Amino acid sequence: MKGRIDSLRKNLRREGLDGYVVSNRTNMLYLTGFQDGSRLLISADGEHILYVYNVNYEAAEDLVKGCRIERVDYGDDLEQMLACRIEALGLKSLGFDVMDAQTYIKMKERLKGTELKPAREAMWALRKIKGEDELNLMRKAAEITSMGMKKALEIVEEGATQREIAAEIDYEMRRLGSEGTAFETIVASGPHSAYPHGGYVDRKLKRGDLIVIDIGARYGGYCSDMTRTITLGEASPKKIEIYETVKKAQKDALKVMRGGMEAREVDNEARKTIVKRGYGERFVHGLGHGVGLEVHEPPALNPKSRETLEPGNVVTVEPGIYITGFGGVRIEDTVLVLREGVEVLTKAPYQLVLK
Numbered sequence: 001m002k003g004r005i006d007s008l009r010k011n012l013r014r015e016g017l018d019g020y021v022v023s024n025r026t027n028m029l030y031l032t033g034f035q036d037g038s039r040l041l042i043s044a045d046g047e048h049i050l051y052v053y054n055v056n057y058e059a060a061e062d063l064v065k066g067c068r069i070e071r072v073d074y075g076d077d078l079e080q081m082l083a084c085r086i087e088a089l090g091l092k093s094l095g096f097d098v099m100d101a102q103t104y105i106k107m108k109e110r111l112k113g114t115e116l117k118p119a120r121e122a123m124w125a126l127r128k129i130k131g132e133d134e135l136n137l138m139r140k141a142a143e144i145t146s147m148g149m150k151k152a153l154e155i156v157e158e159g160a161t162q163r164e165i166a167a168e169i170d171y172e173m174r175r176l177g178s179e180g181t182a183f184e185t186i187v188a189s190g191p192h193s194a195y196p197h198g199g200y201v202d203r204k205l206k207r208g209d210l211i212v213i214d215i216g217a218r219y220g221g222y223c224s225d226m227t228r229t230i231t232l233g234e235a236s237p238k239k240i241e242i243y244e245t246v247k248k249a250q251k252d253a254l255k256v257m258r259g260g261m262e263a264r265e266v267d268n269e270a271r272k273t274i275v276k277r278g279y280g281e282r283f284v285h286g287l288g289h290g291v292g293l294e295v296h297e298p299p300a301l302n303p304k305s306r307e308t309l310e311p312g313n314v315v316t317v318e319p320g321i322y323i324t325g326f327g328g329v330r331i332e333d334t335v336l337v338l339r340e341g342v343e344v345l346t347k348a349p350y351q352l353v354l355k
């Protein structure tokens with residue numbers, strides 16, 4: 001953890017910032033191993049202080065190493081405390097990850113001699129590149145997710161409801177060590193499968209339905225993300241055509257991906273197959289997103305992305321085709337970008353017709 005704050009300091013100095021305020025819980029977790037602080041103040045050349053309310057103070061003292069902890073009592077003016085410290089440290093150019101408008105206005109009024117600068121990228125530059133310790137946790141999260149998918153493919157049956165299947169998947173992943181889930185499990189069938197995030201309603205599975213199962217375990221704080229689409233019984237030629245198109249799109253993208261490649265090029269590699277087969281308009285989202293402590297992080301893989309993939313990025317590759325009233329197909333895996341190629345972390349068969 002200490003190494004991470006030092007790396008952040010390097011980024012701050014490079015950007016001409018002499019301090020940084022962290023308010024985002026996940027950034028706090030990344031830097032200190034503790035997410036229940038209220039603010040983390042970091043001076044570019046030395047001190048860092050974690051501000052923690054009463055309720056979490058003992059836990060912080062127990063869990064946080066190598067960081068000064070300042071107790072905040074109810075009724076204390078946290079912004080005032082921060083501002084005093086910022087002045088005492090002589091921080092003139094202060095970056096921050098996120099700040100709510102009220103805090104920003106208050107800090108700006110209070111700190112006349114300090115410039116406040118939005119600087120999220122200083123954090124993302126670190127979080128986008130996963131270290132070996134993080135990758136081990138992500139591999140484990142992916143393994144649990146793959147086991148969850150295995151379970152899903154075993155239990156999917158006609159007459160079961162989407163929610164019943166989702167509950168079984170969640171239970172299986174929990175039992176295998178998942179900390180809740182990385183996001184709300186999606187089991188979307190029939191017409192609901194045409195909505196990338198499901199129908200938000202329950203439904204009984206029917207023969208011939210397209211069924212999109214999008215799941216993710218969380219382990220050691222790290223997320224995983226995986227989707228398979230299946231159908232029960234015979235698949236119509238159109239369903240097969242859509243499925244094969246999505247599968248080819250994913251395969252094409254995985255084949256070319258490597259460190260140094262532009263994210264939008266990877267998106268294009270998958271998209272061109274879908275466009276060529278006439279479904280370009282039906283691929284309504286980007287090809288993928290970064291995954292880490294959050295399930296949606298930079299780098300984004302989409303036609304407008306300005307990111308370049310780097311070894312150590314963990315991203316999803318998830319082409320989809322969605323036809324309103326008919327159904328949708330999405331196939332998604334979480335992969336680690338390497339100097340050459342990728343390591344696919346999530347594993348399950350690619351098979352449309354299940355039983």
Ligand SMILES: [Mn+2]
Pocket residue numbers: 225226316318332
């Ligand atoms: Mn995803």
